[in-house]
Amino acid sequence: MLNPDAECMNLKTNEDQGDTPHVLSRDHHAISRVNIDSNALKVLYRLHRSGYIAYLVGGSVRDLMLGRKPKDFDVATDARPSKIKKLFRNAILIGRRFRLAHIRFKTGLIEVSTFRKEGSLLEDDSTDRDRISRMHNTFGSPCEDAFRRDFTINALYYNIANFTIIDYTGGLHDLKCGLIRAIGDPIERFGDDPVRMIRAIRAATRVGFAIEASTFEAICAQHKLILTSSPSRLFEEMQILLKMGGSRSALKYMMRTSLFSTLFPEIATIYERTDPVRQDLFFKLFGALDWMTNLHGEQSGQILWGTMFLACLFLQLPLSFSIRRDSDRLRRVLEDTFRIIECIGIRYSIPRRQRSIIRAILQDFPYLLYPKPGSTKFRNFPKRSHFQDAMRLLAIFGHATGRLSLVLKWERP
Secondary structure: OOOOOOHHHHOOOOOOOOOOOEEEOHHHOOOOHHHOOHHHHHHHHHHHHOOOOEEEEOHHHHHHHOOOOOOOOEEEEOOOHHHHHHHOOOEEEEOOOOOEEEEEEOOEEEEEEEOEEOOOEOHHHOOOHHHOOEOOOEEOOHHHHHHOOOEHHHOOEEEOOOOEEEEOOOHHHHHHHOEEOEOOOHHHHHHHOOOHHHHHHHHHHHHOOEEOHHHHHHHHHHHHHHHHOOHHHHHHHHHHHHHOOOHHHHHHHHHHHOHHHHHOHHHHHHHHHOOHHHHHHHHHHHHHHHHHHHHHOOOOHHHHHHHHHHHHHHOOOOOOOOOOOOHHHHHHHHHHHHHHHHHHHHHOOOOHHHHHHHHHHHHHHHHHHOOOOOOHHHHHHHHOOOHHHHHHHHHHHHHHHOOOHHHHOOOOO
16 A cells, blocks of 8 residues: 555646656555566566566556555566567467567466557548557557556556556556546547546446546546447446446446446436336345355356346336236336347347346246245256356345345255
8 A cells, every 4th residue: 555654645646747757666665576476577577687677567556556456467568579479488479459468377367568659540540439549559668658548547567676666647646546537638538449438437446436527527528439339349348347346336437427328228218217216226236246246256247237137127117016916017027128138239249148048037037036836837947057047146136135035945955
Protein backbone atom coordinates (compact mmCIF):
# COMPACT_ATOMS: atom_id res chain seq x y z
CA MET A 1 0.00 0.00 0.00
CA LEU A 2 1.03 3.61 -0.44
CA ASN A 3 2.66 5.25 2.55
CA PRO A 4 0.55 8.39 3.31
CA ASP A 5 3.43 9.94 5.22
CA ALA A 6 5.87 9.62 2.35
CA GLU A 7 6.64 11.72 -0.71
CA CYS A 8 3.48 10.49 -2.44
CA MET A 9 1.47 13.04 -0.47
CA ASN A 10 2.32 15.56 -3.22
CA LEU A 11 1.53 13.35 -6.19
CA LYS A 12 0.58 14.91 -9.50
CA THR A 13 -2.73 14.34 -11.21
CA ASN A 14 -3.27 13.27 -14.80
CA GLU A 15 -3.78 16.90 -15.84
CA ASP A 16 -0.51 18.29 -14.49
CA GLN A 17 1.74 15.27 -15.08
CA GLY A 18 4.45 15.93 -17.66
CA ASP A 19 7.11 13.94 -19.48
CA THR A 20 9.11 13.70 -16.27
CA PRO A 21 7.72 10.83 -14.22
CA HIS A 22 7.08 10.73 -10.52
CA VAL A 23 9.33 8.00 -9.12
CA LEU A 24 8.47 6.25 -5.88
CA SER A 25 11.59 4.78 -4.26
CA ARG A 26 11.73 1.32 -2.75
CA ASP A 27 11.36 2.75 0.75
CA HIS A 28 8.05 4.40 -0.09
CA HIS A 29 5.98 1.52 -1.45
CA ALA A 30 5.16 -1.96 -0.27
CA ILE A 31 5.65 -4.04 -3.43
CA SER A 32 7.85 -7.01 -2.66
CA ARG A 33 9.35 -9.46 -5.11
CA VAL A 34 7.97 -12.19 -2.85
CA ASN A 35 4.52 -11.33 -4.22
CA ILE A 36 5.58 -11.24 -7.88
CA ASP A 37 5.10 -14.37 -9.97
CA SER A 38 8.38 -16.28 -10.25
CA ASN A 39 8.02 -16.59 -14.03
CA ALA A 40 7.54 -12.81 -14.33
CA LEU A 41 10.70 -12.30 -12.29
CA LYS A 42 12.64 -14.62 -14.60
CA VAL A 43 11.52 -12.60 -17.62
CA LEU A 44 12.26 -9.25 -15.96
CA TYR A 45 15.73 -10.26 -14.82
CA ARG A 46 16.75 -11.81 -18.14
CA LEU A 47 15.71 -8.68 -20.02
CA HIS A 48 17.49 -6.45 -17.50
CA ARG A 49 20.70 -8.50 -17.55
CA SER A 50 20.65 -8.39 -21.35
CA GLY A 51 20.77 -4.59 -21.25
CA TYR A 52 17.10 -3.83 -21.82
CA ILE A 53 14.59 -1.83 -19.80
CA ALA A 54 12.30 -4.26 -17.99
CA TYR A 55 9.14 -3.06 -16.26
CA LEU A 56 6.24 -4.85 -14.67
CA VAL A 57 3.20 -2.96 -15.91
CA GLY A 58 -0.57 -2.66 -15.78
CA GLY A 59 -3.04 -4.30 -13.47
CA SER A 60 -0.40 -6.32 -11.66
CA VAL A 61 1.35 -3.18 -10.39
CA ARG A 62 -2.01 -1.66 -9.43
CA ASP A 63 -3.06 -4.78 -7.51
CA LEU A 64 0.29 -5.16 -5.75
CA MET A 65 0.11 -1.52 -4.63
CA LEU A 66 -3.36 -2.22 -3.22
CA GLY A 67 -2.21 -5.35 -1.41
CA ARG A 68 -4.21 -7.60 -3.76
CA LYS A 69 -3.10 -10.74 -5.56
CA PRO A 70 -2.75 -10.03 -9.31
CA LYS A 71 -4.40 -12.33 -11.78
CA ASP A 72 -1.84 -11.73 -14.53
CA PHE A 73 1.67 -10.29 -14.74
CA ASP A 74 2.56 -8.31 -17.86
CA VAL A 75 5.99 -6.96 -18.79
CA ALA A 76 6.94 -3.95 -20.92
CA THR A 77 10.39 -3.44 -22.41
CA ASP A 78 12.37 -1.52 -25.04
CA ALA A 79 13.50 -4.84 -26.60
CA ARG A 80 11.95 -5.37 -30.02
CA PRO A 81 9.82 -8.50 -30.52
CA SER A 82 12.52 -10.24 -32.55
CA LYS A 83 15.06 -9.66 -29.75
CA ILE A 84 12.60 -11.01 -27.16
CA LYS A 85 12.16 -14.13 -29.30
CA LYS A 86 15.93 -14.67 -29.36
CA LEU A 87 16.22 -14.23 -25.60
CA PHE A 88 13.46 -16.70 -24.79
CA ARG A 89 13.25 -20.00 -26.59
CA ASN A 90 9.84 -20.57 -25.02
CA ALA A 91 8.44 -17.37 -26.58
CA ILE A 92 5.97 -17.14 -29.44
CA LEU A 93 5.06 -13.90 -31.21
CA ILE A 94 1.38 -13.12 -31.69
CA GLY A 95 -0.65 -10.26 -33.16
CA ARG A 96 -0.82 -8.61 -36.54
CA ARG A 97 -0.79 -4.89 -35.79
CA PHE A 98 1.65 -5.01 -32.95
CA ARG A 99 3.69 -8.08 -32.16
CA LEU A 100 3.51 -9.33 -28.57
CA ALA A 101 5.60 -12.08 -27.05
CA HIS A 102 3.91 -14.82 -25.07
CA ILE A 103 6.52 -16.56 -22.97
CA ARG A 104 5.20 -19.93 -21.91
CA PHE A 105 6.18 -21.72 -18.73
CA LYS A 106 4.86 -24.96 -17.25
CA THR A 107 2.97 -22.98 -14.63
CA GLY A 108 1.69 -20.09 -16.72
CA LEU A 109 2.27 -17.46 -19.37
CA ILE A 110 3.89 -14.02 -19.26
CA GLU A 111 2.98 -11.44 -21.91
CA VAL A 112 5.79 -9.10 -22.97
CA SER A 113 5.19 -6.00 -25.08
CA THR A 114 7.59 -3.49 -26.57
CA PHE A 115 6.99 0.15 -25.59
CA ARG A 116 4.79 1.76 -28.19
CA LYS A 117 2.98 5.01 -28.86
CA GLU A 118 -0.26 6.12 -30.44
CA GLY A 119 0.04 6.04 -34.21
CA SER A 120 -1.64 8.06 -36.92
CA LEU A 121 -5.13 7.32 -38.20
CA LEU A 122 -5.36 4.57 -40.77
CA GLU A 123 -7.41 5.27 -43.88
CA ASP A 124 -9.36 2.02 -43.73
CA ASP A 125 -10.18 2.56 -40.07
CA SER A 126 -12.16 5.77 -40.57
CA THR A 127 -15.49 3.97 -40.86
CA ASP A 128 -14.86 1.01 -38.57
CA ARG A 129 -14.37 1.99 -34.96
CA ASP A 130 -14.11 -1.59 -33.77
CA ARG A 131 -10.78 -2.05 -35.53
CA ILE A 132 -9.74 0.79 -33.19
CA SER A 133 -9.17 4.02 -34.99
CA ARG A 134 -5.56 4.50 -34.02
CA MET A 135 -2.62 2.45 -35.14
CA HIS A 136 -0.72 0.76 -32.32
CA ASN A 137 2.26 -0.65 -34.20
CA THR A 138 4.65 2.28 -33.70
CA PHE A 139 7.46 1.73 -31.20
CA GLY A 140 7.82 4.43 -28.57
CA SER A 141 9.35 5.46 -25.26
CA PRO A 142 8.19 4.40 -21.78
CA CYS A 143 6.43 7.77 -21.43
CA GLU A 144 4.63 7.39 -24.78
CA ASP A 145 3.71 3.83 -23.86
CA ALA A 146 2.20 4.97 -20.55
CA PHE A 147 0.08 7.69 -22.19
CA ARG A 148 -1.42 5.34 -24.76
CA ARG A 149 -2.89 3.12 -22.00
CA ASP A 150 -6.48 3.34 -20.83
CA PHE A 151 -6.58 4.45 -17.17
CA THR A 152 -4.00 6.14 -14.98
CA ILE A 153 -3.89 3.39 -12.34
CA ASN A 154 -3.12 0.86 -15.11
CA ALA A 155 -0.16 2.86 -16.43
CA LEU A 156 2.23 2.40 -13.50
CA TYR A 157 5.60 0.71 -13.99
CA TYR A 158 7.61 -1.35 -11.53
CA ASN A 159 11.31 -1.14 -12.48
CA ILE A 160 13.17 -4.37 -11.71
CA ALA A 161 16.51 -2.52 -11.98
CA ASN A 162 16.03 -0.51 -8.78
CA PHE A 163 12.60 -1.61 -7.47
CA THR A 164 11.01 1.82 -7.98
CA ILE A 165 7.50 2.70 -9.13
CA ILE A 166 7.42 4.98 -12.18
CA ASP A 167 4.34 7.13 -12.84
CA TYR A 168 3.95 9.31 -15.95
CA THR A 169 0.16 9.81 -15.91
CA GLY A 170 -0.83 10.55 -12.30
CA GLY A 171 -1.73 6.98 -11.47
CA LEU A 172 -0.24 7.17 -7.96
CA HIS A 173 -2.46 10.15 -7.16
CA ASP A 174 -5.57 8.35 -8.41
CA LEU A 175 -4.59 5.14 -6.66
CA LYS A 176 -4.32 7.06 -3.40
CA CYS A 177 -7.65 8.84 -4.00
CA GLY A 178 -9.49 5.73 -5.19
CA LEU A 179 -10.31 7.02 -8.70
CA ILE A 180 -10.63 5.48 -12.15
CA ARG A 181 -9.53 8.22 -14.54
CA ALA A 182 -9.08 8.01 -18.31
CA ILE A 183 -5.66 9.08 -19.54
CA GLY A 184 -5.99 12.27 -21.57
CA ASP A 185 -9.33 13.51 -22.86
CA PRO A 186 -11.94 10.85 -21.97
CA ILE A 187 -14.21 11.89 -24.86
CA GLU A 188 -11.37 11.20 -27.28
CA ARG A 189 -10.23 8.03 -25.50
CA PHE A 190 -13.69 6.45 -25.54
CA GLY A 191 -14.19 7.63 -29.10
CA ASP A 192 -11.02 5.79 -30.12
CA ASP A 193 -12.20 2.57 -28.46
CA PRO A 194 -15.72 2.58 -26.96
CA VAL A 195 -15.13 -0.75 -25.18
CA ARG A 196 -13.01 1.24 -22.72
CA MET A 197 -16.30 2.47 -21.24
CA ILE A 198 -17.12 -1.06 -20.07
CA ARG A 199 -13.55 -1.51 -18.88
CA ALA A 200 -13.79 1.67 -16.79
CA ILE A 201 -16.81 0.26 -14.99
CA ARG A 202 -15.16 -3.11 -14.60
CA ALA A 203 -12.01 -1.54 -13.16
CA ALA A 204 -14.03 0.57 -10.71
CA THR A 205 -16.02 -2.36 -9.37
CA ARG A 206 -13.04 -4.74 -9.32
CA VAL A 207 -11.05 -2.55 -6.91
CA GLY A 208 -13.92 -0.64 -5.29
CA PHE A 209 -12.98 2.77 -6.73
CA ALA A 210 -15.15 5.62 -7.98
CA ILE A 211 -15.08 6.75 -11.61
CA GLU A 212 -13.62 10.26 -11.83
CA ALA A 213 -16.23 12.89 -12.76
CA SER A 214 -15.11 13.81 -16.30
CA THR A 215 -14.55 10.15 -17.14
CA PHE A 216 -18.02 9.25 -15.86
CA GLU A 217 -19.62 12.15 -17.76
CA ALA A 218 -17.87 11.06 -20.97
CA ILE A 219 -19.39 7.57 -20.63
CA CYS A 220 -22.85 9.05 -20.09
CA ALA A 221 -22.43 11.35 -23.09
CA GLN A 222 -21.10 8.67 -25.48
CA HIS A 223 -22.84 5.50 -24.33
CA LYS A 224 -24.37 4.91 -27.78
CA LEU A 225 -20.88 4.59 -29.29
CA ILE A 226 -20.60 1.19 -27.61
CA LEU A 227 -22.73 -0.25 -30.42
CA THR A 228 -19.97 0.50 -32.94
CA SER A 229 -17.86 -2.23 -31.33
CA SER A 230 -18.03 -5.74 -32.75
CA PRO A 231 -20.45 -8.27 -31.21
CA SER A 232 -17.57 -10.60 -30.37
CA ARG A 233 -15.74 -7.93 -28.35
CA LEU A 234 -18.91 -6.91 -26.53
CA PHE A 235 -19.67 -10.54 -25.70
CA GLU A 236 -16.15 -11.02 -24.35
CA GLU A 237 -16.18 -7.81 -22.29
CA MET A 238 -19.62 -8.49 -20.81
CA GLN A 239 -18.70 -12.06 -19.96
CA ILE A 240 -15.59 -10.85 -18.13
CA LEU A 241 -17.71 -8.28 -16.28
CA LEU A 242 -20.29 -10.88 -15.24
CA LYS A 243 -17.76 -13.43 -14.01
CA MET A 244 -15.45 -11.16 -11.99
CA GLY A 245 -17.40 -11.38 -8.74
CA GLY A 246 -18.65 -7.78 -8.78
CA SER A 247 -21.40 -7.93 -11.40
CA ARG A 248 -24.07 -6.36 -9.17
CA SER A 249 -22.13 -3.10 -8.71
CA ALA A 250 -20.99 -3.11 -12.34
CA LEU A 251 -24.54 -3.42 -13.67
CA LYS A 252 -25.70 -0.59 -11.41
CA TYR A 253 -22.97 1.56 -12.98
CA MET A 254 -24.13 0.45 -16.43
CA MET A 255 -27.69 1.44 -15.59
CA ARG A 256 -26.57 4.88 -14.37
CA THR A 257 -24.53 5.58 -17.50
CA SER A 258 -27.21 4.20 -19.90
CA LEU A 259 -24.76 1.59 -21.20
CA PHE A 260 -27.14 -1.15 -20.08
CA SER A 261 -30.16 0.27 -21.91
CA THR A 262 -28.01 0.71 -25.03
CA LEU A 263 -26.69 -2.86 -24.97
CA PHE A 264 -29.80 -4.60 -23.64
CA PRO A 265 -32.81 -2.42 -24.57
CA GLU A 266 -35.28 -5.33 -24.32
CA ILE A 267 -34.42 -6.00 -20.67
CA ALA A 268 -34.03 -2.31 -19.80
CA THR A 269 -37.54 -1.56 -21.07
CA ILE A 270 -39.03 -4.27 -18.86
CA TYR A 271 -36.94 -3.09 -15.90
CA GLU A 272 -38.13 0.51 -16.24
CA ARG A 273 -41.79 -0.53 -16.38
CA THR A 274 -41.83 -2.90 -13.42
CA ASP A 275 -42.16 -2.23 -9.70
CA PRO A 276 -39.31 -1.48 -7.22
CA VAL A 277 -39.58 -4.91 -5.57
CA ARG A 278 -38.80 -6.73 -8.80
CA GLN A 279 -36.14 -4.17 -9.71
CA ASP A 280 -34.49 -4.93 -6.37
CA LEU A 281 -34.66 -8.67 -7.06
CA PHE A 282 -32.96 -8.05 -10.43
CA PHE A 283 -29.82 -6.79 -8.66
CA LYS A 284 -30.11 -9.34 -5.84
CA LEU A 285 -29.79 -12.10 -8.42
CA PHE A 286 -26.49 -10.65 -9.61
CA GLY A 287 -25.40 -10.26 -6.00
CA ALA A 288 -26.12 -13.97 -5.63
CA LEU A 289 -24.09 -14.67 -8.80
CA ASP A 290 -21.19 -12.80 -7.18
CA TRP A 291 -21.67 -14.91 -4.04
CA MET A 292 -21.53 -18.08 -6.15
CA THR A 293 -18.40 -16.83 -7.96
CA ASN A 294 -16.60 -15.94 -4.75
CA LEU A 295 -17.60 -19.31 -3.26
CA HIS A 296 -16.87 -21.63 -6.18
CA GLY A 297 -14.76 -19.59 -8.63
CA GLU A 298 -15.59 -18.33 -12.11
CA GLN A 299 -18.91 -19.60 -13.46
CA SER A 300 -19.64 -21.02 -16.90
CA GLY A 301 -21.19 -18.94 -19.66
CA GLN A 302 -24.59 -20.58 -19.25
CA ILE A 303 -24.64 -19.59 -15.56
CA LEU A 304 -23.51 -16.01 -16.27
CA TRP A 305 -26.01 -15.41 -19.06
CA GLY A 306 -28.53 -17.66 -17.36
CA THR A 307 -28.56 -15.26 -14.41
CA MET A 308 -29.17 -12.36 -16.81
CA PHE A 309 -32.18 -14.06 -18.39
CA LEU A 310 -33.45 -15.45 -15.09
CA ALA A 311 -33.43 -11.86 -13.83
CA CYS A 312 -35.32 -10.84 -16.96
CA LEU A 313 -37.89 -13.58 -16.33
CA PHE A 314 -38.60 -12.45 -12.77
CA LEU A 315 -38.88 -8.82 -13.77
CA GLN A 316 -42.13 -10.04 -15.33
CA LEU A 317 -43.33 -12.54 -12.70
CA PRO A 318 -44.37 -12.13 -9.08
CA LEU A 319 -42.38 -14.27 -6.65
CA SER A 320 -45.61 -15.76 -5.38
CA PHE A 321 -46.84 -16.97 -8.77
CA SER A 322 -48.85 -20.19 -8.99
CA ILE A 323 -48.13 -22.68 -11.77
CA ARG A 324 -51.82 -23.60 -11.97
CA ARG A 325 -53.45 -20.21 -11.38
CA ASP A 326 -50.97 -18.18 -13.49
CA SER A 327 -50.34 -20.76 -16.21
CA ASP A 328 -51.36 -18.49 -19.11
CA ARG A 329 -49.28 -15.59 -17.82
CA LEU A 330 -46.35 -17.90 -17.17
CA ARG A 331 -46.51 -19.21 -20.73
CA ARG A 332 -46.55 -15.68 -22.20
CA VAL A 333 -43.68 -14.52 -20.00
CA LEU A 334 -41.58 -17.54 -20.93
CA GLU A 335 -42.26 -16.96 -24.63
CA ASP A 336 -41.26 -13.30 -24.30
CA THR A 337 -38.11 -14.26 -22.39
CA PHE A 338 -37.16 -16.86 -25.00
CA ARG A 339 -37.57 -14.21 -27.70
CA ILE A 340 -35.28 -11.88 -25.76
CA ILE A 341 -32.72 -14.67 -25.33
CA GLU A 342 -32.63 -15.15 -29.08
CA CYS A 343 -32.44 -11.42 -29.87
CA ILE A 344 -29.60 -10.77 -27.43
CA GLY A 345 -27.95 -14.13 -28.12
CA ILE A 346 -27.74 -13.50 -31.86
CA ARG A 347 -26.74 -9.85 -31.40
CA TYR A 348 -23.75 -10.69 -29.19
CA SER A 349 -22.94 -14.15 -30.51
CA ILE A 350 -23.78 -16.01 -27.30
CA PRO A 351 -23.03 -19.64 -28.25
CA ARG A 352 -26.09 -21.51 -29.45
CA ARG A 353 -25.47 -24.37 -27.00
CA GLN A 354 -25.49 -21.95 -24.05
CA ARG A 355 -28.75 -20.39 -25.26
CA SER A 356 -30.29 -23.83 -25.59
CA ILE A 357 -29.30 -24.81 -22.05
CA ILE A 358 -30.62 -21.52 -20.62
CA ARG A 359 -33.97 -21.95 -22.40
CA ALA A 360 -34.29 -25.51 -21.10
CA ILE A 361 -33.55 -24.43 -17.52
CA LEU A 362 -35.98 -21.52 -17.62
CA GLN A 363 -38.65 -23.75 -19.12
CA ASP A 364 -38.23 -26.07 -16.13
CA PHE A 365 -37.71 -23.35 -13.53
CA PRO A 366 -41.31 -23.16 -12.27
CA TYR A 367 -41.16 -26.91 -11.65
CA LEU A 368 -37.79 -26.52 -9.89
CA LEU A 369 -39.43 -24.10 -7.47
CA TYR A 370 -42.50 -26.31 -6.90
CA PRO A 371 -41.42 -29.92 -7.43
CA LYS A 372 -43.65 -32.95 -6.84
CA PRO A 373 -41.55 -35.49 -4.92
CA GLY A 374 -42.35 -39.04 -5.89
CA SER A 375 -43.49 -38.15 -9.40
CA THR A 376 -41.81 -39.63 -12.46
CA LYS A 377 -40.61 -36.19 -13.53
CA PHE A 378 -39.04 -35.64 -10.12
CA ARG A 379 -37.19 -38.98 -10.31
CA ASN A 380 -36.00 -38.44 -13.87
CA PHE A 381 -35.07 -34.75 -13.77
CA PRO A 382 -31.59 -35.32 -12.21
CA LYS A 383 -30.75 -37.41 -15.28
CA ARG A 384 -31.08 -34.42 -17.60
CA SER A 385 -27.87 -33.04 -19.07
CA HIS A 386 -28.52 -29.54 -17.72
CA PHE A 387 -29.39 -30.66 -14.17
CA GLN A 388 -26.18 -29.36 -12.52
CA ASP A 389 -26.50 -25.98 -14.24
CA ALA A 390 -30.15 -25.86 -13.18
CA MET A 391 -29.18 -26.54 -9.56
CA ARG A 392 -26.60 -23.76 -9.66
CA LEU A 393 -29.11 -21.25 -11.02
CA LEU A 394 -31.64 -22.47 -8.45
CA ALA A 395 -29.04 -21.83 -5.72
CA ILE A 396 -28.46 -18.31 -7.09
CA PHE A 397 -32.23 -17.69 -7.03
CA GLY A 398 -32.50 -19.17 -3.53
CA HIS A 399 -29.68 -16.99 -2.21
CA ALA A 400 -31.23 -13.87 -3.75
CA THR A 401 -34.66 -14.58 -2.25
CA GLY A 402 -33.58 -16.08 1.07
CA ARG A 403 -34.88 -19.51 0.03
CA LEU A 404 -31.73 -21.62 -0.24
CA SER A 405 -33.74 -24.55 1.10
CA LEU A 406 -35.12 -24.85 -2.46
CA VAL A 407 -31.97 -26.72 -3.46
CA LEU A 408 -32.36 -29.21 -0.60
CA LYS A 409 -35.53 -30.57 -2.19
CA TRP A 410 -33.42 -31.87 -5.06
CA GLU A 411 -30.55 -33.35 -3.05
CA ARG A 412 -30.39 -37.11 -3.03
CA PRO A 413 -30.18 -38.88 0.37
